[in-house]
Amino acid sequence: xxxxxxxxxxxxxxxxxxxxxxxxxxxxxxxxxxxxxxxxxxxxxxxxxxxxxxxxxxxxxxxxxxxxxxxxxxxxxxxxxxxxxxxxxxxxxxxxxxxxxxxxxxxxxxxxxxxxxxxxxxxxxxxxxxxxxxxxxxxxxxxxxxxxxxxxxxxxxxxxxxxxxxxxxxxxxxxxxxxxxxxxxxxxxxxxxxxxxxxxxxxxxxxxxxxxxxxxxxxxxxxxxxxxxxxxxxxxxxxxxxxxxxxxxxxxxxxxxxxxx
Numbered sequence: 001x002x003x004x005x006x007x008x009x010x011x012x013x014x015x016x017x018x019x020x021x022x023x024x025x026x027x028x029x030x031x032x033x034x035x036x037x038x039x040x041x042x043x044x045x046x047x048x049x050x051x052x053x054x055x056x057x058x059x060x061x062x063x064x065x066x067x068x069x070x071x072x073x074x075x076x077x078x079x080x081x082x083x084x085x086x087x088x089x090x091x092x093x094x095x096x097x098x099x100x101x102x103x104x105x106x107x108x109x110x111x112x113x114x115x116x117x118x119x120x121x122x123x124x125x126x127x128x129x130x131x132x133x134x135x136x137x138x139x140x141x142x143x144x145x146x147x148x149x150x151x152x153x154x155x156x157x158x159x160x161x162x163x164x165x166x167x168x169x170x171x172x173x174x175x176x177x178x179x180x181x182x183x184x185x186x187x188x189x190x191x192x193x194x195x196x197x198x199x200x201x202x203x204x205x206x207x208x209x210x211x212x213x214x215x216x217x218x219x220x221x222x223x224x225x226x227x228x229x230x231x232x233x234x235x236x237x238x239x240x241x242x243x244x245x246x247x248x249x250x251x252x253x254x255x256x257x258x259x260x261x
Contacts, residue, residue, distance in 0.1 A: 041089075041096060044168070045116055045136040054078045060184065061098075061116075061136060062168075063089055069098055071106075072184065077152060082187070095123065114138070139227075154254050160220070162238040164249020165228050171218065171240060171251065179209055181216055181242055189242055191216050217241040225250035 041063050048056040058074040067090065073083045087100035096108040096116060107123050108116035118134040120126055126134050153161065153172070160173040168184035173196070182190040193209035193216050200206075203222040208215065218240050225237040227250055234250035241247075 041091070041110070041116075041138075043138055044165070045138050047136040048076075048133070049118070050130045050133050051075060056133075059136065060168075071098070071100075084187075095119070108136070158254060160251060160253050162218075162220075162234075162236070162240075162249055162251025163227070164238070164240075164247050167247075169240070169247050169249065171238065171249075173207060173218070179207060179216055179218065181218075181240060183247075189245070191242055214243045215241075220251065 042065055043063060045061045045063065047059055049059050051057045055076045058072075058076065060072045060074075062070045064070075067088050069087055069089045071085045075082075085100045085102060085104070087098060087102075089096060089098050091097070091110070094109070094111050096110055098106040098108075100106075105121075107119040109119055109125065110116060112135075114137075116136040118126060118136075125131070157174045157176060158172050159175045160171075162171040163169065167188075169189075170182055170184055172180045175198075176195065178193045178195050180192050191211040191214055193211045196207035196209035196216075196218070198205065198207055205220045207218040207220075210216070218238065221237045221239075222235065223237055225234045226232070227234070232250075234252045236251045236253075238249050238251040239246060240249075
């Protein structure tokens with residue numbers, strides 16, 4: 001219960017543009033943003049924003065052509081479920097406005113270097129020593145390189161990570177314990193398996209295991225792979241079959257020692 005209380009508290013702070021630190025604000029110059037076409041914002045935006053009681057929050061925002069959005073917050077090093085919000089978006093005077101179906105609203109300034117800068121509930125820029133952290137970049141989602149997060153996953157025993165787009169998905173493989181696959185950001189499919197069977201054929205390694213609801217088959221091929229949104233390159237192309245649906249993306253081993261096994 002205490003854990004969920006903290007999630008609610010942090011969500012309220014983010015939506016209002018505040019943290020546990022005292023905030024001061026300044027007027028936002030949106031002149032540059034006024035000339036931007038709405039089509040320029042369509043796609044996936046992401047970043048790591050401040051968190052009061054965790055290292056950070058992986059924030060992913062998907063803006064769709066029909067003016068709907070889906071927003072997901074994943075709390076680093078916290079045993080809580082990701083928070084997802086949906087609703088509609090619009091642009092007014094260079095400000096991106098998100099209107100959630102839960103009656104909450106969030107605003108972003110579009111006028112700064114092709115980034116989205118989160119504003120407070122009065123529509124003014126957040127001004128703290130963490131100001132630069134309240135921003136999102138296009139094509140950046142949970143796949144963005146994050147050395148601190150990867151080190152934490154290594155400590156947890158994760159050997160391989162992979163992600164893909166359209167629809168978004170994420171995969172983690174722990175060779176000693178099992179695999180975890182989920183679609184993002186709404187987790188329409190979420191599978192957790194036991195330790196997988198492993199078959200190697202040339203440059204391709206196949207991992208197969210069964211969850212409570214479906215088989216999960218993962219093929220890793222050792223060839224360069226470029227993310228279709230961010231352009232980031234990984235060492236392996238990845239094909240996943242979950243609940244009869246195929247997903248394609250890129251991935252990498254978190255240590256050369258593991259890759260050589």
